Amino acid sequence: MKSQPQVGRLSKPEDGHWVTLSDGRHIFIGGDAPPASGVKFAEGEGEYQKTWDEYYANRAQTLAEKEGYRGKVNVINEDPEKFKVGNQNFDYAGTFAGGKITVNQKVVDRTDLPAVIAHEVMHDKWAYINDQRSLERAAMLNLNVDDYKFFFTPNGSFRASQWPEFQRQFPVTALLAQTTGVGLPRGIPRKEENLAQMIKDDGVTDYSKAYWTPESLAQHGTDRAINETLAEITAARRNSYVHEQVSPLWWKLYNGINDIYAKR
Numbered sequence: 001m002k003s004q005p006q007v008g009r010l011s012k013p014e015d016g017h018w019v020t021l022s023d024g025r026h027i028f029i030g031g032d033a034p035p036a037s038g039v040k041f042a043e044g045e046g047e048y049q050k051t052w053d054e055y056y057a058n059r060a061q062t063l064a065e066k067e068g069y070r071g072k073v074n075v076i077n078e079d080p081e082k083f084k085v086g087n088q089n090f091d092y093a094g095t096f097a098g099g100k101i102t103v104n105q106k107v108v109d110r111t112d113l114p115a116v117i118a119h120e121v122m123h124d125k126w127a128y129i130n131d132q133r134s135l136e137r138a139a140m141l142n143l144n145v146d147d148y149k150f151f152f153t154p155n156g157s158f159r160a161s162q163w164p165e166f167q168r169q170f171p172v173t174a175l176l177a178q179t180t181g182v183g184l185p186r187g188i189p190r191k192e193e194n195l196a197q198m199i200k201d202d203g204v205t206d207y208s209k210a211y212w213t214p215e216s217l218a219q220h221g222t223d224r225a226i227n228e229t230l231a232e233i234t235a236a237r238r239n240s241y242v243h244e245q246v247s248p249l250w251w252k253l254y255n256g257i258n259d260i261y262a263k264r
Helices: 052-066 113-141 145-151 160-169 171-178 193-201 206-210 214-220 222-238 248-262
Strands: 006-009 017-020 026-029 049-051 073-076 082-085 088-091 094-097 100-104
Touching: 049 052, 052 073, 052 113, 088 206, 094 113, 100 113, 113 171, 113 222, 113 248, 145 160, 160 171, 171 248, 193 222, 193 248, 206 222, 214 222, 222 248
Parallel strands: 073 100
Antiparallel strands: 006 017, 017 026, 026 049, 082 088, 094 100
16 A cells, blocks of 8 residues: 655745655645746646755745845755864855855755855855945046045045935945945045944854954954854844844944845
């Protein structure tokens, strides 16, 4: 006698459910993921079915696009590589390299997938911010005489009265000036104490905190520590436990990056 499928519910009813068949195959039934071409309907089922791998890949792509990512998410199913940050060991769950996101299905289950995807997309957002910072820096260095005098005094001091226009023309530089103060051209006003306060405030996860240790800063640098903290804020928000743990300076940077990225 053929055994009956064992049903396992996903966390949200609208996402449908998957069943494990007697031959070991994982079949997805219903939900918000569209069927792939060539997927056949199962006998007796009124809804489409997909293998778990197909569903997972589709879900990863959908989550990334909801975060604003425009590239394709690569899904692998491999034993994870291990890496070390400071004195802590971690498994690679996902990576962002060369503008591409990869997530390891063998490490990241469906429950953790939204957080991991959000984490990796934030790396894309930070890469975009760094690219825009470089473009804005080049534009500032090439201001004509009249525009330079509009923003700066003859001795190179910034004219505070022109901040609204500066913020409009150079939004990334303005955001960083109001938060981290890192990597800004000479003459741009900043609060040197902000970065020290942001380092002190970071308490989102053990992973992001590990990047702020002296050893990790020496190895990876401040930019990487900021990057990983922002990514962990994003991931933690998808798990709904972060709001009280993030300070106003980090929220300002996080929200500003998302606003700029959404307008690209």
